Structures are given as C-alpha cells and as structure tokens.
Amino acid sequence: MRRQSISKLFILSFTFLLCACQSLNIPQYDAKTDQSITKIQTQVNSLFVSIKANLHSEKSAEKHYQKRYQKILVGLHVLLTRQEALPHNTTTREQVELLIDSIEKLQQRHKLGFKNEKELKALQHLINRHFRAILTLELAKRKD
Amino acid sequence: MSKSITVESMLNKMLRAAKASVAQDWPKVADEATHQLQFMAQSIAAITSLAANGELTPEQARLDLDIAKNTAQINLITNAGLSKLMAQHTLDDALEAVKDTIDDVIGFDLL
Numbered sequence: 001m002r003r004q005s006i007s008k009l010f011i012l013s014f015t016f017l018l019c020a021c022q023s024l025n026i027p028q029y030d031a032k033t034d035q036s037i038t039k040i041q042t043q044v045n046s047l048f049v050s051i052k053a054n055l056h057s058e059k060s061a062e063k064h065y066q067k068r069y070q071k072i073l074v075g076l077h078v079l080l081t082r083q084e085a086l087p088h089n090t091t092t093r094e095q096v097e098l099l100i101d102s103i104e105k106l107q108q109r110h111k112l113g114f115k116n117e118k119e120l121k122a123l124q125h126l127i128n129r130h131f132r133a134i135l136t137l138e139l140a141k142r143k144d
Numbered sequence: 145m146s147k148s149i150t151v152e153s154m155l156n157k158m159l160r161a162a163k164a165s166v167a168q169d170w171p172k173v174a175d176e177a178t179h180q181l182q183f184m185a186q187s188i189a190a191i192t193s194l195a196a197n198g199e200l201t202p203e204q205a206r207l208d209l210d211i212a213k214n215t216a217q218i219n220l221i222t223n224a225g226l227s228k229l230m231a232q233h234t235l236d237d238a239l240e241a242v243k244d245t246i247d248d249v250i251g252f253d254l255l
Contacts, residue, residue, distance in 0.1 A: 094221055098217055105207050109204060109207040112204050115199065126212060126214075127211070129215045130214070130215060133219055133223075134218075137222050
C-alpha cells in the first residue's frame with residue numbers, strides 16, 4: 001500500500017516536472033540545424049572565393065553561379081521548414097528568414113556586377129555575420 | 145565635396161529615433177542597439193562615399209544597404225532579444241531620421 005502511494009507520487013511528480021519544462025518555452029539545441037548552417041556557410045564562402053578568383057573575367061558573371069545560388073537557397077528553405085516545425089524556435093526561424101533575404105539580395109547584387117575584391121570582401125563579411133549570429137544562438141541552446 | 149555627413153552626427157540622430165521607437169524597453173536593448181546603429185552609420189558612410197565617387201550605382205548601393213540592414217537586424221534579434229518585426233521597426237525609424245540628409249548628400253534615394 002505504502003509502496004503504491006510512493007509510486008503514484010513519483011509518477012505525479014514526474015508528470016508535473018515534464019509539464020513545467022514544456023511550459024518554460026525553452027528552445028532546444030538541434031544538431032541538424034548546427035550541421036546544416038555550417039554546411040551552407042561553407043557553400044557561401046566557397047561561392048565568394050570562386051567569384052574573387054574569376055573577378056576580372058567573364059567567368060565571374062552571375063549567370064555562371066545560378067546553380068550555386070539555387071543550391072544554397074534550397075538548403076536554406078529546407079532549414080527554414082525545420083525551424084518552423086521545432087517548438088519555441090521563433091528567433092532561429094527569423095534569423096534564417098533574414099539570411100534567405102540577404103542571399104537573394106546578394107544574387108541580385110551579383111547580377112549588377114562586382115568591380116573589385118573590396119566590395120566582395122565587405123559583402124562576405126556581412127553575410128558571415130548572419131551565420132555567426134545563427135550559430136551563436138544554436139550553441140547557446142546547447143549550454144542551456 | 146561640400147555636402148558631407150559624419151558617422152557621429154548620423155549616430156546621434158539615429159539613437160534618438162531608436163530610443164523613441166523602443167520606448168520603455170530601451171534600457172534592456174541600449175548596448176546592442178547602440179552597437180548596431182554605429183555599424184549602420186559606418187555602413188551608410190562607406191556606401192555614400194563609394195556612390196559619390198561613382199564606384200556604386202544607386203541600385204548596387206541600395207542592395208548593399210539592405211544586406212547591412214539585415215545584418216544589424218539579425219544581431220538585434222539575437223543579442224537584444226527583439227522580435228524581427230520590432231528590430232525592423234527600430235531600424236526603419238532610425239534610418240528615417242537621417243534619410244533626408246543622406247539622400248541629399250548622395251544625390252538619390254538611398255534610404
């Protein structure tokens with residue numbers, strides 16, 4: 001009898017604890033997001049390196065990079081869908097939305113042409129700051 | 145060039161507008177907002193200078209500014225805890241405060 005009461009009390013306490021944790025609305029670390037964002041960051045930096053290498057030739061034109069932009073944007077949209085599905089994840093979702101917007105604007109900017117390495121370096125720095133913000137938040141979730 | 149604007153004068157105007165925009169939450173976001181507005185003021189100064197020298201077309205300058213604005217916005221939501229909408233609203237108000245001066249210096253509608 002006493003053992004049954006203790007078991008019931010334990011189950012009740014556990015259920016209460018579980019509900020309390022869920023209601024705290026704490027976003028959880030997601031290893032897949034961490035890996036995906038690192039992979040996409042590599043693709044974006046590789047894009048910049050390639051444009052820089054071809055800068056003063058016809059090969060640097062946006063038309064030669066459309067498949068790369070497409071791959072990056074598809075990866076980001078898949079990542080966005082994942083963020084929308086994860087609970088309590090508004091900030092990461094909003095971060096990814098902003099990164100998508102910036103990559104689309106980078107492609108538009110590429111269509112207009114780049115004159116020198118300085119321009120590219122400045123844009124690469126700005127885009128990398130997006131990635132850093134997303135990774136900083138994701139890694140902070142792991143510490144929590 | 146006779147017409148010019150300093151980062152400091154831009155920043156002061158932008159800070160006043162942002163403070164009014166965020167209102168009672170300002171003490172919580174002041175450090176990060178100041179940092180990001182300083183970054184925006186420096187970005188605007190750099191873009192204005194390049195455009196004035198003919199190194200950037202108006203279209204290129206606007207896209208560069210949009211990407212800089214997204215950078216400031218992502219940092220505001222990450223480090224100051226503002227929502228995307230609130231961060232956008234704050235930045236829009238800050239940029240509105242310097243719009244006429246910048247557009248006058250640069251000679252086209254940048255902001």
